Amino acid sequence: MVTGAVLSVGGEVHVTLVKAGRTKVRYPATVVYDDGVHAVVRALWARPTARDFGFVRFEPGDVFTEHYWRDRWYAVKEVRAGDGTVKGWYCDVTRPAEIGPDGIAVEDLDLDLWQSADGATVLRLDEDEFAQSGIEHRDPAAAARARQSLDTLEDLARAGKLGTL
Template sequence: MNATETADVLTPGSAVTVRLVKHPRPDVRYPATVVADDGTHAVVRAPWAGSASRDFGFVTFEQGDLFTEHYWRDRWYSVKEVRAADGALKGWYCDIARPAVVDGASASLTVADLDLDLWLSADRATVLRLDEDEFLDSGLDARDPAAARQARSALDELEELARRDAFGPLLNHASPEAF
């Protein structure tokens, strides 16, 4: 079954389980609510899935934060708009990952994280490439050179979009106040 067939399109308002494959670390799974899915671009909303606050130095994720997460079946990244409990925009956290796999029958959305990330602050003044050392240590270059090239290309694309302030068109299902 391909991505555009009905069984693989998630229904807005329905529950979905997001699974982030973090090999060799344990996978992360959490419940989310489907906002939209056009067969290529799926958008879900979920509260911060961590059990405690996590301070990254440039942002802290904490209980009450709300993530609007954008996944594509044909792109090597996901983009997560992060808002505080009071609705204030914190920024966008982007994961470089293999294209999303949606299983409508089991109401699941799975992405394989490739250990590269990008952060764009709410004021758009800070663009940070993250975890490049983890990516190198992952051995992806040796195991799957084509995937490693896709990952680097995806990170470059996201950074270019962030620096041009072009996330708005990319995230066409996001709330209008985000742009």
């Protein structure tokens, strides 16, 4: 994938989330915006069945408006139910997105953050997975960027700014 290509608004691309060198999930999305640094796509929940995380349930018909940056170590996904009601924001800590004419690829670094629609719940997620991944020994600079990005996401969430990106 060629990094730096600007996506055409209205075009279809594929989003690929890679974890530990393997494709975790790949799904189609429609391009909403791309200015060469920040790309936004819209996609339906990529699985045929619901997934209950305890704090939110993603289900068929949910719409994700996903924000990716070529220069930030995270992605922010607004989640709406099929009826348009905002459920909240799910954020992945990733390496900067690689964006090319066919789509968006990001490497998941295990850390995540959830903010409920009302802003009352902000959860740091998967810190245990991050610790077990070995990245802190394998790539300490990336691990430090990942932790810094999770802190940034939490600050944005607590300031009520995730929905304004």
